[in-house]
Amino acid sequence: MKSFWALLHRDVTLAIREGGAIGTALGFFLVVVSLMPLGLGPDLNLLSRIAAGILWIALLLAALLSLNRIFEADHEDGTLDVLATGPLPLELVTAAKSLAHWVTTGIPLAIMAPVLGILLNLDLAAYPILVATTLVGTPAVSFLGAIGAALTMKTRRGGLLLALIVLPLYVPTLIFGISAVSAGAGPTGLAASFLILAAISLVTIVLGPLAAAAALKVHLQ
Amino acid sequence: MQTLTQRLANPTRFMELSARLLPWISAAAAVLLAYGLYLAFFASPADYQQGETVRIMYIHVPCAWLAMMVYALIALSSFGLLVFRHPLADVSAKAAAPLGAAFTFLALLTGSLWGKPMWGTYWVWDARLTSVLILFFLYLGLIALRSALEDESAASKLTAILALVGVTILPIIKFSVDWWNTLHQPSTDFTSTVDPSMRLPLLVMAVAFTLLFFAMHLKAMRNEILRRRVKALRTQAVAGRDRLAAQGAE
Structure with a gap:
């Protein structure tokens, strides 16, 4: 367990000290969200109705951009080979790396989402729900994304392929994330969507590292 | 005593x-x-509500059924490859993916053509x-991932992992009409709610399409x-x- 935390600590520190990584994702998030009113027209009623959808989609795209770095950098400089032969099971390595991606990308994006909600005239009552759903939903984004990142690690045109593979897998997260925020369904509907979102995240936290490790093993043979 | 799958592990025996x-x-x-198409277009009655458009069903339902069955077959083959390292499993998964994508596309296309007169929208x-639609994207992802990797053995194993990750979509498709209130009609109890005059053509078409798939699948496997x-x-x-050349140089 000690090496798990050490790896997590290393990846988070790297992401922070490298700079760029977190800032770029947040900047992309900001730009995509602010492009929306320019494309859809500045009608505040319309924007407030679709704000949750825009925020979630922009969040997924911003997270997608940083996915391929989960394993690529470590693969290029050989760290991944060392980790694979080390004492820590590869499943825990992928779990630590996915968790680090969530800490350095998922949490900042989730915190940024309500700030951007102001640009879209999001209903004030929806703010706490938005923060809660994005925080609960983004682990699924990171752990599913890690599967895609591991599968496409050595491919040509890796980035585009990663999007094609991962975005369909994000659909359930997106659907329940949005249906929780746009709570036209009332408190029971909200609770149901929220619980299903949490369930999706929990399942991916368990199964994601297994699938990602299986893919890495094929690559490292 | 070898089981059938074990004996088929020999490609020569499979080819024979x-x-x-x-x-x-x-x-x-x-x-x-041919018989199913005859039944569907000439020998079965038009629906009392839907008129002639009900005949789209005889194409749409078999395609939709195959879209799911083929994915299940791919997932099963992927499991066979990853767990038992069966040499034919990868050939089967590779050959089935484009076929499954085609049937899924046909199901979406015929469904949308049927939706226009019935629901008023494509x-x-x-x-x-x-x-x-997500299932269709998954098929595309499988095909794209395989074509993006040069090492064939790595490509087949990675595609198999993706196929097994995607298998969660199958129950969601199957039960989507029961879990959510949807415009698409819920699954019919085949024996009781479909009129006998339409049950036979539908059944014949479903069997015909399934056989058609297996014929194409076998042929594609042989080609592979x-x-x-x-x-x-x-x-x-x-x-x-x-x-x-090396000997000649000496």
């Missing part, structure tokens, strides 16, 4: 067996398809349609095995030529 089976399956598919974002043999022979020939 499939060569004997393929004409029969193809012929059965052709005959049933497309609605209801749960059944959306989940089948032959392609691999040609590739192996080429590599051997090149290696032999290099050796001769």
Whole structure:
């Protein structure tokens, strides 16, 4: 367990000290969200109705951009080979790396989402729900994304392929994330969507590292 | 005592067996398809509500059924490859993916053509349609991932992992019409709610399409095995030529 935390600590520190990584994702998030009113027209009623959808989609795209770095950098400089032969099971390595991606990308994006909600005239009552759903939903984004990142690690045109593979897998997260925020369904509907979102995240936290490790093993043979 | 799957692990034996089976399956598919199309277009009544458009059902339902069955077959083959390292499993998964994508596309297309007169729109974002669309994207992802990797053995294993990750979509498609209130009708109890005059054509078409798929799947598998043999022979020939050249140089 000690090496798990050490790896997590290393990846988070790297992401922070490298700079760029977190800032770029947040900047992309900001730009995509602010492009929306320019494309859809500045009608505040319309924007407030679709704000949750825009925020979630922009969040997924911003997270997608940083996915391929989960394993690529470590693969290029050989760290991944060392980790694979080390004492820590590869499943825990992928779990630590996915968790680090969530800490350095998922949490900042989730915190940024309500700030951007102001640009879209999001209903004030929806703010706490938005923060809660994005925080609960983004682990699924990171752990599913890690599967895609591991599968496409050595491919040509890796980035585009990663999007094609991962975005369909994000659909359930997106659907329940949005249906929780746009709570036209009332408190029971909200609770149901929220619980299903949490369930999706929990399942991916368990199964994601297994699938990602299986893919890495094929690559490292 | 070997089981059938174990005996089929020998590609030569598979080629012999499939060569004997393929004409029969193809012929059965052709005959049933002709009979089913005759029943569907001439011998079955128009629906009292939907009129002639109900005949789209005889194409749409078999395609939709195959879209799911083929993915299940791919997932099963992927499991066979990853767990048992069965040599034919990868050939089967590779050959089935484009076929499955084609049937899924046909199901979406015929469904949308049927939706226009019935629902007044080509497309609605209801749960059944959306989940089948995701299934179509999954097929595309499988094909794209395989074509993006040069090392064939790595490509087949990675594609198999992706296929197993994606298998969660199957129950969602199956039960989407029961879980959510959707425009797409819930699954019918085949024996009681479909009128007998339409039950027979639908059944014949479903069997015909399934046989058609297996005929194409077997043929594609045979092509894939032959392609691999040609590739192996080429590599051997090149290696032999290099050796001769090296000897000549001495």
